[in-house]
Amino acid sequence: MTKRLPDGTIVRVALVSLYAAARAGLRSILSESSRVAVTLEVTHLSDLNYYSDPIDVIVADANNSRADDLVALAAKKEAGLVIVGGQPEFITGRDLRGFSWLQGEAEPERIVVATLGAAVGMWVVERELACRIGGSSTPAVFRSSSESMHDLSSREREVLQLMTEGLSNKEIASQLFVTSHTVKFHVASILSKLNATSRTEAVMIGIRSGITAL
Numbered sequence: 150m151t152k153r154l155p156d157g158t159i160v161r162v163a164l165v166s167l168y169a170a171a172r173a174g175l176r177s178i179l180s181e182s183s184r185v186a187v188t189l190e191v192t193h194l195s196d197l198n199y200y201s202d203p204i205d206v207i208v209a210d211a212n213n214s215r216a217d218d219l220v221a222l223a224a225k226k227e228a229g230l231v232i233v234g235g236q237p238e239f240i241t242g243r244d245l246r247g248f249s250w251l252q253g254e255a256e257p258e259r260i261v262v263a264t265l266g267a268a269v270g271m272w273v274v275e276r277e278l279a280c281r282i283g284g285s286s287t288p289a290v291f292r293s294s295s296e297s298m299h300d301l302s303s304r305e306r307e308v309l310q311l312m313t314e315g316l317s318n319k320e321i322a323s324q325l326f327v328t329s330h331t332v333k334f335h336v337a338s339i340l341s342k343l344n345a346t347s348r349t350e351a352v353m354i355g356i357r358s359g360i361t362a363l
Contacts, residue, residue, distance in 0.1 A: 160268040163189040163197060163228075165219075166210035175208055175233070178257040182349065184265060197222055204228045205268045206247070208260070211235025220245060229267025233260065249273040256315025262352050273356055301342055308335040309355045312348055 162185055166172045172190050179185045189200055194214045197207070206229040209219050216232060223230035229246040234253030247267035251259060266273045301309065304325075311321045318332045325332070336348065345351035 158184065158268075160185050160265060161188045161203060161205045162186065162264060163191065163200070163204045163207050164209075165191055165194055165197070165207060165214060167192050167213040168210065171210045175210075175260070178260050179208070179264060181257065182261045182265070185261065194218055194222055197226065206231060206264050208233065208264055211250075212253075216250075220248075229264075229270075231260070231263045231267050247271050258315040258349065258352065259313070262313075262349055262356070265349065266353055266356065271353070271357055301339065305335050305339050305342070308332060309339050309351065312336070312339075313352045313355060 162179060164172050164175050164187055166175070176187050176190070179187055188202070189197075189204065191197060191200075194209070197204075204226050207219065207223050207226070208231045211219070211232045211234050216235070219230055219232060224245055227246055230248050232250045233255065234251075247270045249263035249267050249272070251263055255263075263273050307325065308321055311324060316324065318329050318336065322329045322332045336351075340346070340348075340351050343351050343354045345354055
């Protein structure tokens with residue numbers, strides 16, 4: 150069964166980056182979601198050791214923190230972990246609540262989806278990073294799922310994949326050589342078939358079910 154956040158749940162996020170501009174950018178992206186609240190921002194990973202309030206997900210700029218250190222602290226805090234940017238390295242995360250590693254140029258919607266996914270135990274990584282993730286869990290993007298494919302048509306799957314890549318309806322229409330009205334129709338159908346209440350939730354379900362990939 151696809152994991153999803155209970156209604157009304159707010160994901161509490163801690164941002165970690167040396168750079169104020171990076172933290173501001175991540176805060177701006179995550180604040181676009183009504184399901185996310187940035188409750189803490191720190192410049193150094195070690196600063197989180199002095200914070201006792203619950204954290205659901207740590208979102209970190211990897212350029213100033215070792216991945217293994219991020220994993221260890223997220224496991225200690227019983228939090229999900231989203232790493233943005235940095236040079237990919239092999240890591241194990243068997244003790245993590247949820248995990249994602251995104252390229253530095255990831256679309257804003259991917260960062261939001263990865264954060265919400267990490268909060269509910271999803272493992273979501275981009276294709277290029279899959280071989281570097283070890284542990285007891287297989288990244289959700291690459292899992293061969295036995296779940297229902299929700300009877301999406303081939304065109305609806307194309308649209309959902311482009312939604313996952315962060316494209317707007319207008320951009321999807323241009324890519325598929327159809328009208329924006331046609332894309333809106335497909336998006337409405339996708340949400341209905343996936344029983345999703347938003348584009349972000351539809352993207353999460355698509356990733357978790359193996360229909361789409363980051």
